Each structure stands twice: as C-alpha cells, then as structure tokens.
Amino acid sequence: MGGEGHDRALEELLRALDEAAVEGEGTTGGGTTGAAGGGARVDDAGARRLHRELLGLLADALEPQAPPPDLRRRLLAAARAAR
Amino acid sequence: MPLPHPEPVQTSDRSRHDRELLGRLVAGDEAALGELYDLFAPTLNALALRVLRDPSAAEEVVQEVFLHAWNRAGSYDPQRSSVSTWLVLLTRSRAIDRLRTRNVVDRTHDHVRHQAPLHESPRGARRVQDGDRKRRVRAELGALPAEQRQVLELAYYGGLTQSEIAATTGIPLGTVKTRTLLAMKKLRRALHDDLHALL
Numbered sequence: 001m002g003g004e005g006h007d008r009a010l011e012e013l014l015r016a017l018d019e020a021a022v023e024g025e026g027t028t029g030g031g032t033t034g035a036a037g038g039g040a041r042v043d044d045a046g047a048r049r050l051h052r053e054l055l056g057l058l059a060d061a062l063e064p065q066a067p068p069p070d071l072r073r074r075l076l077a078a079a080r081a082a083r
Numbered sequence: 084m085p086l087p088h089p090e091p092v093q094t095s096d097r098s099r100h101d102r103e104l105l106g107r108l109v110a111g112d113e114a115a116l117g118e119l120y121d122l123f124a125p126t127l128n129a130l131a132l133r134v135l136r137d138p139s140a141a142e143e144v145v146q147e148v149f150l151h152a153w154n155r156a157g158s159y160d161p162q163r164s165s166v167s168t169w170l171v172l173l174t175r176s177r178a179i180d181r182l183r184t185r186n187v188v189d190r191t192h193d194h195v196r197h198q199a200p201l202h203e204s205p206r207g208a209r210r211v212q213d214g215d216r217k218r219r220v221r222a223e224l225g226a227l228p229a230e231q232r233q234v235l236e237l238a239y240y241g242g243l244t245q246s247e248i249a250a251t252t253g254i255p256l257g258t259v260k261t262r263t264l265l266a267m268k269k270l271r272r273a274l275h276d277d278l279h280a281l282l
Contacts, residue, residue, distance in 0.1 A: 007176055007179065007242070008244045009179075009238045009239070009241075009242045009243055009244050009247075010175070010176070010238075010242075012238065012244060012245050012263070013235075013238055013239065013263070013267070016260075016263045016264050016266075016267040017267045017271055019264055019267075020264055020267040020268040020271050021271065023264075023268065045162065045163075049162070049163060049164060050278050050279070051271075052163070052164045052168055052172070053164060053165060053168050053278050054267075054270060054271060054274060054278055055168070055171075055172065055239070056164065056165065056167055056168025056169075056171040056172060057168075057216075057220050057274060057277060057278070058171075058220065058224070058239055059126050059127075059129070059130045059174075059175075060126070060216060060217045060220040060221070061217075061220045061221045061224045062126065062129040062130060062133055063129060064125030064126050064128075064129050065125055065128045065129040065132055066124070066125050066128065067124050067125070067128045067141075067142055067145055068142060071124070071142055071145065071146060072117065072120055072121075072124070074146065075116070075120060075146050075149050075150070076113055076116060076117060078146070078150060079113060079116055079149075079150060079153045080113065082150065082153065082154060083111055
C-alpha cells in the first residue's frame with residue numbers, strides 16, 4: 001500500500017495528459033511522440049513528471065481544512081514511537 | 084497554524100526547502116516532521132475529506148501519510164515529483180483505497196454531482212506564498228465546462244476509471260474520454276508556467 005501504481009483512474013488521467021501534450025503544444029512538456037488519437041505516448045521522464053505535477057496541483061483547488069488540533073501531537077508521538 | 088516562511092519565496096525555493104525537510108526526516112528530525120505537517124496537513128486533509136466525506140477517516144489518512152513520510156522519506160524520488168505532489172498523490176491514493184473498501188462509489192458520484200464547486204475562498208496554508216497559484220488553479224478548474232469538470236472530478240476525487248464513469252453517469256465511454264482529454268489540454272496549457280516552476 002502507498003503507491004499509485006494500481007490506480008487506474010490516475011493512470012488514465014496521466015495518459016490523457018500525455019495525449020493532450022501530443023495533440024497540443026507538441027513537445028512543450030518534453031519528449032512526446034506519436035500521432036494524435038493513436039499511440040500517443042511520452043518518452044521523456046520530464047514530461048511524465050510534468051503531468052504528475054499537474055495532478056498534484058489539482059489539490060490546490062480545494063479550500064484547506066485544518067485537521068483537529070491534537071492530530072499534530074498524536075502524529076509526533078506516533079513517529080517517536082515508530083523510531 | 085504557524086507559517087514557516089513569513090516572507091514570500093519563489094516556488095523553486097519552496098521546492099528546495101521541502102526536499103530539505105524530507106532529508107531531515109531521513110535523519111530522524113521530529114521538528115522537520117512537525118514543519119512538514121504544518122505546511123501540508125490542511126491541504127492533505129481537505130483532499131482526504133473531499134474524497135471520503137468523513138472527517139475521522141480523513142484524519143486517519145492524513146496521519147498515515149505523514150507517518151509514511153516519516154518512515155519512508157528515503158523512498159521519495161525527487162526526479163519523479165515534487166514533495167507536495169508526492170504527498171498529494173499519496174493522500175489521494177490512500178483515501179481512494181478506503182473509499183473503494185467502503186464500496187461507496189455510487190454515493191461518491193452523488194456527492195460530486197451535488198456538492199459545491201471547487202473554486203471557493205482563497206484562504207489556506209502557505210497562503211502568503213501560494214495564494215496566486217491556488218487562485219489560478221481554482222480559476223482554471225472553474226472555467227472548465229461543467230461536463231468536463233464532472234469527469235475530471237469523478238476520476239480524481241472518486242477514483243473512478245473512465246469505464247466506471249461511463250457506467251455511473253450513462254455517458255458514452257468515448258464521450259468520457261473526449262471530455263477528459265479536453266479538460267487536460269486546457270489545464271495543461273493554462274497551468275504551464277506553474278508546472279514548470281515546480282520542477
């Protein structure tokens with residue numbers, strides 16, 4: 001548990017971004033190849049990273065919600081116990 | 084909630100600072116964990132809450148994510164993502180794992196369909212530094228046509244695949260794919276500068 005490798009929804013969003021890169025500004029994100037609508041792929045780790053960052057940015061659209069005040073204390077206690 | 088940086092700093096400086104915090108976590112620095120928490124907990128909690136609609140479950144996810152960071156900071160790969168994206172996608176993944184365990188996919192769809200729009204008030208953690216970027220992200224998401232935003236939200240917050248979105252909404256699969264692609268093209272183009280600043 002912990003990775004996103006099994007996350008098909010996330011992978012589909014990343015693939016849509018790859019395709020968008022191919023259909024859009026071409027290699028702006030770096031290293032995109034393939035024909036629009038078929039076989040679009042991203043060769044470059046930099047382009048794929050750019051797309052991961054975009055999905056990370058989407059959390060910025062949410063209104064931040066502070067967790068309960070004691071969560072920080074409990075977290076630090078749990079971290080101390082884990083070491 | 085204390086703000087670690089009283090003065091606005093450049094995004095690249097923030098990214099560097101975040102990576103330094105993870106380095107301190109690897110060294111067992113509890114203060115660094117507290118600082119990381121102060122920076123990201125409100126955003127991660129909002130994300131978990133948005134996915135799960137359950138404050139207790141969201142709180143558990145947030146704690147799990149920070150404990151993961153504490154125990155596995157060495158597994159973070161700066162070539163793969165920024166620290167903020169690493170934490171956000173980890174939180175999203177764990178929250179969706181819980182959501183699927185609860186088997187509430189249909190309920191999630193109802194929530195997404197009926198809830199308030201994403202773009203709300205501009206308050207938040209790191210508001211001094213990140214305010215402009217957050218406003219841009221909200222504005223760009225808010226500017227998407229409703230049908231494009233719907234498929235994006237179902238995938239991102241509901242963890243639904245495109246086939247599941249089609250089955251849940253009755254929208255043809257090809258239309259779901261087209262709407263997703265159109266949304267991604269717009270966001271990629273509109274947030275281009277913000278994305279590159281994170282690298």
